[in-house]
Amino acid sequence: MSASETVVSASPIAAPPRLLRAASRRFAWALGILLLALFFLIASDQWLSLANFTMLAAIAALSLNVLSGYTGQVSLGIAFFMAIGAYTAVLLGGDPKASFFISGKSVPGLGLGLSFLIWLPASGIVAAIAGAVIGPTALRLKGFYLGIVSLALIFIGQHIFVNTVRLTGGPGGRSFPSPAFGEFNFSRQNDILGVAVTSNQEFFLLILLILVLAAIFVGNVMRTRAGRAFQAVRDNETSAAIIGVNLFKAKMGAFIFSSFIAGVAGALFASYTSYIQPNYWGLLLSIQYVAAIIVGGVASVWGSILGAVFVFALPQIFDLLSPPQTTGSPGLFGIAVGDLNAVVYGLLIIVFLLFEPGGVIGLIRRIQLLSLRLNHRLRKGGELTKASPDLEPDAQFEVESSTLSASKGTEMFDE
Amino acid sequence: MAFLIQLCFEGIALGCIYALIALGFAIIFKASEVINFAQGEFLLVGAYIVSAGTYDWGLGFFPALLLGVAATVIIGILFERFALRRMIGRPIFAILMITIGLDTLLRTGVIIKWGPNVRAAATPFTLGGGFNVGDVHAGNGVHFGASELWTIAVTIVVCILLFFFFRFTKYGLAMRATAIDQEAALATSINIRFVYALAWGIAGAIATIGGVFLAIQSVGFDTTLGQTALLAFPAIILGGLDSVVGAVVGGILIGLTQDLTGGYESHFSNILGAGFHDIAPYILMIIILFIRPYGLFGTRKVERV
Numbered sequence: 001m002s003a004s005e006t007v008v009s010a011s012p013i014a015a016p017p018r019l020l021r022a023a024s025r026r027f028a029w030a031l032g033i034l035l036l037a038l039f040f041l042i043a044s045d046q047w048l049s050l051a052n053f054t055m056l057a058a059i060a061a062l063s064l065n066v067l068s069g070y071t072g073q074v075s076l077g078i079a080f081f082m083a084i085g086a087y088t089a090v091l092l093g094g095d096p097k098a099s100f101f102i103s104g105k106s107v108p109g110l111g112l113g114l115s116f117l118i119w120l121p122a123s124g125i126v127a128a129i130a131g132a133v134i135g136p137t138a139l140r141l142k143g144f145y146l147g148i149v150s151l152a153l154i155f156i157g158q159h160i161f162v163n164t165v166r167l168t169g170g171p172g173g174r175s176f177p178s179p180a181f182g183e184f185n186f187s188r189q190n191d192i193l194g195v196a197v198t199s200n201q202e203f204f205l206l207i208l209l210i211l212v213l214a215a216i217f218v219g220n221v222m223r224t225r226a227g228r229a230f231q232a233v234r235d236n237e238t239s240a241a242i243i244g245v246n247l248f249k250a251k252m253g254a255f256i257f258s259s260f261i262a263g264v265a266g267a268l269f270a271s272y273t274s275y276i277q278p279n280y281w282g283l284l285l286s287i288q289y290v291a292a293i294i295v296g297g298v299a300s301v302w303g304s305i306l307g308a309v310f311v312f313a314l315p316q317i318f319d320l321l322s323p324p325q326t327t328g329s330p331g332l333f334g335i336a337v338g339d340l341n342a343v344v345y346g347l348l349i350i351v352f353l354l355f356e357p358g359g360v361i362g363l364i365r366r367i368q369l370l371s372l373r374l375n376h377r378l379r380k381g382g383e384l385t386k387a388s389p390d391l392e393p394d395a396q397f398e399v400e401s402s403t404l405s406a407s408k409g410t411e412m413f414d415e
Numbered sequence: 416m417a418f419l420i421q422l423c424f425e426g427i428a429l430g431c432i433y434a435l436i437a438l439g440f441a442i443i444f445k446a447s448e449v450i451n452f453a454q455g456e457f458l459l460v461g462a463y464i465v466s467a468g469t470y471d472w473g474l475g476f477f478p479a480l481l482l483g484v485a486a487t488v489i490i491g492i493l494f495e496r497f498a499l500r501r502m503i504g505r506p507i508f509a510i511l512m513i514t515i516g517l518d519t520l521l522r523t524g525v526i527i528k529w530g531p532n533v534r535a536a537a538t539p540f541t542l543g544g545g546f547n548v549g550d551v552h553a554g555n556g557v558h559f560g561a562s563e564l565w566t567i568a569v570t571i572v573v574c575i576l577l578f579f580f581f582r583f584t585k586y587g588l589a590m591r592a593t594a595i596d597q598e599a600a601l602a603t604s605i606n607i608r609f610v611y612a613l614a615w616g617i618a619g620a621i622a623t624i625g626g627v628f629l630a631i632q633s634v635g636f637d638t639t640l641g642q643t644a645l646l647a648f649p650a651i652i653l654g655g656l657d658s659v660v661g662a663v664v665g666g667i668l669i670g671l672t673q674d675l676t677g678g679y680e681s682h683f684s685n686i687l688g689a690g691f692h693d694i695a696p697y698i699l700m701i702i703i704l705f706i707r708p709y710g711l712f713g714t715r716k717v718e719r720v
Contacts, residue, residue: 074507140704144656145704147508148649149652149704152701163689290512294508339523339526343524345519350498350513350520353502354502
């Protein structure tokens with residue numbers, strides 16, 4: 001499909017990114033924090049756990065967005081890096097006395113029982129090292145070739161994980177450590193200043209903290225020299241090299257950065273789930289994350305978060321809200337709920353790619369721009385043709401790079 | 416020795432199936448530079464329709480086969496017309512994901528229609544058939560199974576047909592011209608849209624044939640059939656994405672690799688772990704890519720900075 005290339009339409013709206021400036025935005029932030037606090041206090045365990053899984057997914061989606069969204073490297077390998085993080089966590093923090101029964105024999109498990117202050121950062125670092133080792137191989141390849149090789153990474157990884165029984169527990173899986181400070185263990189209810197806090201609430205705070213850190217980190221890095229280099233590589237490798245971007249460094253940087261976050265996300269996920277079988281880290285997981293960033297919005301921090309909500313939370317929310325069913329009974333239109341989810345999710349991917357390549361975030365931006373223009377027109381009564389610079393500060397929605405135009409998110413991922 | 420010949424024979428038969436799948440990938444890629452991740456589910460849909468047609472609807476094998484081919488051809492052409500054509504010029508990742516979206520839809524559709532249970536594979540011949548050379552039970556003979564022989568024969572026929580199509584027909588020529596240079600092809604008034612539709616149609620038809628034989632391999636099959644088709648990826652990468660000959664050679668190489676490692680891996684299970692034959696093709700692929708990043712027969716894209 002190379003003959004008819006898209007014409008890059010003129011004037012991407014460039015405004016410096018602004019954080020917490022407009023009054024309306026401050027209000028939005030305050031409202032958001034209030035809602036989160038309210039949710040933390042009153043949500044049931046079911047909803048809290050849903051929120052936790054969604055935030056974990058958002059962290060991983062951020063990681064994929066660094067590699068695929070910002071740097072334009074097609075990868076289906078994120079599940080592998082998450083697994084590396086998870087198994088590092090269990091190696092360092094796992095129960096030293098763990099043992100597994102494999103075909104009638106008891107096999108001693110690996111685990112050093114260290115604190116989570118060690119295993120959580122270590123999981124990111126080891127995953128980053130794995131990214132650095134695999135990176136150079138992947139950098140020789142482009143586009144579909146890279147995509148398919150990352151597919152191979154998933155399968156090879158699964159083979160290794162299933163066979164390293166002492167680390168992973170073999171096909172049956174093993175349990176993962178939960179974060180703890182001495183007696184204060186996240187896996188059970190604790191008293192904080194006389195107030196009982198459930199395990200899900202503790203995890204909620206921890207995961208939220210890490211999500212916020214990751215989001216700010218990614219958003220800020222993308223505005224540095226390195227981040228701009230990533231995006232230059234995405235937009236056009238040849239021209240990036242011409243303006244002095246070191247392609248190798250930029251791609252390796254993106255690989256390592258992305259793998260680090262993926263490793264942390266994987267470790268946290270495993271720790272929160274507490275028991276995982278190696279086949280969890282499969283192709284489906286990777287595809288879900290790719291779907292998440294496409295539905296949410298590529299090369300966007302908020303896009304990653306919204307994508308996680310759409311792909312990972314929405315199906316569960318439908319499930320929670322739909323009337324309870326006896327197992328095996330048909331759901332809507334005589335179709336089981338799981339299958340219905342898959343249909344919705346396949347359709348979402350296709351519909352978004354066809355009609356809103358900027359994802360949910362692109363949709364939101366478009367609506368914002370539209371309402372702004374409408375406002376402007378009402379106020380001045382004049383004709384407004386293009387988005388003029390003076391109404392930009394409010395239109396810029398978020399903490400992220402300004403290279404992506406508000407109305408047009410189509411140019412990401414270009415090879 | 417007999418064991419080795421047996422493995423090679425089965426490996427070639429398995430490789431022929433991969434070759435059929437890989438041909439579908441390569442033809443689509445050559446025409447439109449799209450990798451169709453849904454190719455595996457085309458196989459699945461084809462195999463299910465042929466099986467249902469033969470056993471549930473009582474059509475008999477060959478009418479059911481025609482029906483299956485028609486179904487995958489129509490799905491392919493419709494998808495190309497209404498989804499992919501709108502994606503022309505869009506980033507590779509987007510194109511890849513939209514085929515994954517189709518993949519999910521097709522697989523779920525099959526699960527909803529036919530349920531997750533194992534189905535009997537439809538065949539035009541008796542499964543246990545074939546002939547032996549030497550005494551199989553004594554361990555010094557080779558069993559040439561009917562299903563393997565049929566697979567190899569049908570693959571050869573498909574390849575010959577494709578060869579004649581590409582070499583001697585107007586449309587085959589148009590497809591080759593489009594693959595070499597789209598704009599030049601347009602300038603000579605070749606209908607590129609028709610070429611795209613044709614590519615997806617051919618790929619759909621081959622997918623059903625591949626699906627039927629893939630299902631026969633294990634007598635019964637279920638909705639995981641499409642995942643087996645993922646092994647055709649190493650095949651096309653090995654051959655080079657845009658090479659039709661490469662697809663066949665790559666497919667057979669992958670089949671041989673898989674069966675040979677499957678046959679001998681038990682001697683090395685301490686080092687390699689169980690089930691090594693499932694990933695051996697991927698490892699072979701990575702090794703080849705180290706040496707030739709564009710595959711064995713692929714076109715080298717020169718791009719210097």
